[in-house]
């Protein structure tokens with residue numbers, strides 16, 4: 001392993017269960033938050049997650065909003081056509097439709113778009129992103145991610161990591177038996193990790209570079225360009241490293257994580273988005289993405305004429321703080337009790 005990556009792993013990896021006794025405890029985090037005059041937003045991007053978003057919101061609401069750790073709990077509804085917004089609201093979230101958030105830009109579908117737009121409607125100094133499709137997880141995801149940010153001002157970005165459950169893949173849990181090996185994270189293992197090892201070896205010790213559970217200081221997030229699609233995690237990680245160095249990043253072991261798996265054709269589109277995000281960031285003249293590269297052709301016997309033509313979103317939003325629609329300073333008066 002790259003020596004810098006190894007040193008980083010040894011010094012910047014934490015465990016949400018035993019990070020210095022009490023440091024992940026809700027009461028201790030609330031004290032640290034108040035002492036540092038920080039406010040916290042939890043943002044959950046959700047596209048057609050009616051089946052799971054309610055439980056995710058409810059658990060965070062019950063465990064962390066009441067005690068005062070999370071100041072606002074937002075769901076950004078990313079063009080859902082199911083009852084996502086209704087479920088999220090009933091569980092206690094404030095819901096914004098991504099397409100309705102005024103940013104002066106033409107709406108574009110995608111997860112990155114939802115995260116970028118959340119900056120325009122949230123107020124926290126610290127922002128925690130949590131996926132809406134989680135099936136095995138807990139509120140310690142949020143406390144774990146906040147711990148390093150509330151402990152050390154030099155930490156700007158915290159990535160979660162975990163064993164990724166994949167019950168239906170080889171090595172996954174079968175018939176009630178625990179998994180022999182976590183086999184989840186196909187795009188992570190087949191695309192993101194090889195890319196990082198080849199071109200960003202300093203980041204090769206980030207255990208889950210694509211984790212959808214991460215926390216970031218607003219001052220950093222508002223300064224970064226954001227791919228509208230699934231490139232958002234890869235971009236945030238590599239851009240934070242190139243602008244602020246390795247020690248601005250920390251990672252936290254959150255245990256185990258289960259989520260809804262996408263099929264391999266859908267993951268193909270995600271992989272293409274991550275490749276486009278990475279190619280754009282390679283040193284030197286960025287290779288042009290040909291017009292036709294914006295679609296991915298996938299063979300499918302059932303499709304008309306045998307081929308699916310999938311759009312690959314490669315658009316990136318400029319740093320939010322460059323937008324005249326962006327309010328740069330959180331309105332703390334509305335957040336502190």
Ligand SMILES: O=c1ccn([C@@H]2O[C@H](COP(=O)(O)OP(=O)(O)O[C@H]3O[C@H](CO)[C@@H](O)[C@H](O)[C@H]3O)[C@@H](O)[C@H]2O)c(=O)[nH]1
Pocket residue numbers: 044045046047048049076077078109110111114130131132133210211212213230231232233234259260261262270
């Ligand atoms: O257009 C979209 C697509 C997804 N989502 C939401 O984003 C989250 C993650 O999306 P998902 O389709 O579940 O992604 P995964 O297959 O789980 O992909 C992994 O890898 C992605 C690429 O890095 C990350 O963005 C994900 O968070 C991470 O879990 C979920 O809450 C989705 O509802 C949106 O809000 N808008």
Ligand SMILES: O=C(O)[C@H](O)COP(=O)(O)O
Pocket residue numbers: 164165166183184185186187188189210260261262267
């Ligand atoms: O992060 C990933 O690699 C994708 O979310 C795919 O995950 P899965 O293989 O566990 O479905």
